[in-house]
Amino acid sequence: xxxxxxxxxxxxxxxxxxxMGLYLYLSSTKEAAPKLDQDKAAPSFKLxxxxxxxxxxxxxxxxxxxxxxxFANCPDVCPPTTYLLSQVQDELKNQKVFGSxxxxxSVTFDPERDTPEAIRKFIDKIPGxxxxxxxxxxxxxxxxxxxxxxxxxxxxxxKDEKSGLYTHSDTITFIDREGKIRKYMTGSIDETMxxxxxxxxxxxxxxx
Numbered sequence: 001x002x003x004x005x006x007x008x009x010x011x012x013x014x015x016x017x018x019x020m021g022l023y024l025y026l027s028s029t030k031e032a033a034p035k036l037d038q039d040k041a042a043p044s045f046k047l048x049x050x051x052x053x054x055x056x057x058x059x060x061x062x063x064x065x066x067x068x069x070x071f072a073n074c075p076d077v078c079p080p081t082t083y084l085l086s087q088v089q090d091e092l093k094n095q096k097v098f099g100s101x102x103x104x105x106s107v108t109f110d111p112e113r114d115t116p117e118a119i120r121k122f123i124d125k126i127p128g129x130x131x132x133x134x135x136x137x138x139x140x141x142x143x144x145x146x147x148x149x150x151x152x153x154x155x156x157x158x159k160d161e162k163s164g165l166y167t168h169s170d171t172i173t174f175i176d177r178e179g180k181i182r183k184y185m186t187g188s189i190d191e192t193m194x195x196x197x198x199x200x201x202x203x204x205x206x207x208x
Contacts, residue, residue, distance in 0.1 A: 055136050067107065067172070067173040071108050071109055083128065109143065172184070177208070
């Protein structure tokens with residue numbers, strides 16, 4: 001009793017410090033739930049996969065869709081962002097939701113040069129294994145139509161006519177099961193981006 005009275009203040013301070021330390025530890029190790037900061041209807045589209053399958057917004061409803069616009073001759077961000085998505089694919093396969101609850105849609109905005117064969121060569125250059133059972137590589141009828149689709153998605157695209165290269169949004173778009181855009185995330189051009197952050201967004205949409 002005398003010890004407690006004599007050292008009561010010190011004990012209280014130590015207990016408070018221990019409680020604060022535990023709180024900070026739990027706060028730092030617990031990932032914050034991703035913020036789904038968009039809620040707007042995705043634009044309707046009808047595109048063709050490299051295997052000749054028609055893929056539309058409507059016939060993929062019921063699944064969470066991860067959409068990325070790219071071109072096969074891209075000298076910078078498209079290959080690393082596609083590789084980043086392949087890492088996300090692997091984690092979703094581990095969770096057994098890839099293909100069944102989640103589908104990836106990669107859309108070329110250079111359909112004249114990006115023939116099915118050119119796209120297959122692009123896929124083969126990406127490290128890892130791209131599982132096309134749940135990942136569709138799509139082409140539109142024309143460059144103009146795809147540019148309009150990107151604009152409808154809220155993304156930017158500019159072409160240098162001399163070089164044939166594009167300046168474009170390195171943006172991953174997340175569409176929920178009902179066909180609404182729920183989030184945009186920057187791809188590999190953001191050095192802080194990683195597969196876990198993307199998986200967290202997909203998981204949140206799958207669990208809705």
